Amino acid sequence: MADEDYTDAARARLAMAYEACELAGLARGAVPIGEDELHPDGTARSPGAVLADAAHVLRAAQRFFEAAAVCERLGGASWQLIGDVLGVDARTARARFAVAESCFREEPRSPGEVSATGALDGAGWWRAYAAGNPLEAARDLDDWVLRHEDGDDGLGPAPVSGGLARSRKWIAPHGS
Template sequence: MAIEDSDAAASPYTDAARARLAMAHEACELAGLARAAVPIGEHELHPDGTARSPGSVLADAAGVLRAAHRFFEAAAVSERLGGASWQLIGDVLGVEAQSARARFAAAESCFREELQKAGAVGGAGDAGWWRAYTAGNPLEAARDLDDWVLRHEDGDGDLGAAPVSGGLVRRDPGSKQRDPDSK
C-alpha cells in the first residue's frame, strides 16, 4: 500500500516498521561501501601492480565490515520489534537465547529509546544520524530509500514505485506494543 503525505502525521509507523526501515538504511550503506570497492582505478596501482596507497584497500574493507556489523545488529532489532523472541533469534543464529539477548538487547533498548526521543518535542536524540533521521522522519527516510532502490535496480523484477515505503505498516492508534518474549 502506498503512503500518502496527509496520512503521515495522523498515523505514525509502527515501531517494527521503523526498525525495518533503519535496517534497510544500514543495508543501503553497506551496499554502497561494498559497491565502491569494486572498481579499480588507474590511479590505485603502480605499473608493477603494487598499491600506491598501502593499507587503503584494507581500510575500506574494515569499513565494509563495520557496516556489516551495524546491518546485522539492525536486523536483530528489526526482528525483535517485529515480534521475534530471543529464543527464535538464538535459534536462527545457532546460539542460546541468552547469548542472543546478551548480544543484541542493548541495541534494541537504544533503538526503543530513540523512538521515544523522536516522539518528544524537538527530539531526535544523540544516536547516529540515520537512526535519528529514520525515527523522526520515517516517511522521508523511506522515500529516500525508495529512490536509492530504484536507481540501483538490476533486474530485480517489478519493485513498483515505492519498494521501501510501500511495505511499511502504520500503527493502529488503539494498539499497544507487545513484548515478543511474553506469553
C-alpha cells in the same frame, strides 16, 4: 496520518533498510580499481587503503546485522528464535543484541526530540532524520533502490515506503 504513526517494527525495518543501503554503497565502492590505485607491478600505491575500506564494510555489516536482530525482535521474535537462527542459545543472542534493541527503543521519535540530541554525524544523522521523518526517509530509500535496480522485477514505485506498516488506532464511529 502523521509520520509518528509508524509501528516500532516498521521503524526498525526502515533502520535495517538504511544499514543495508550503507553496506551496499560501501561494498560497491570497493569494486572499481582506479587508474592510479596500483603501481605497474600491481602493488598498492597507498598501502593499507584497501584494508581500511574493508574495515569500513565490516563495521557496516555489523550494524546491518544488529539492525536485523532489532527488526526481528520488534517484529515479535523471541530471543530463542534469534538464537536458533544464529546457532546459539537464547541467552547468548540476548547478550549480543539487547543493547542494540534498547538503544533503538530509546531513539528520538519526533523532530523535537531529535533537535535536543545535538550534532549528529554518519548513521546517527540518518537515524535522527528517519525518527523525525520516517516517510521521507523511506522515500529516499525508494529512490536509492530504484536507481540501483539491477533487473529486479515487480518492485513498484515505492519498494521501501510501500511496505511500511502504520499503527492501528481505534477511531470512534461517527456519532458515537
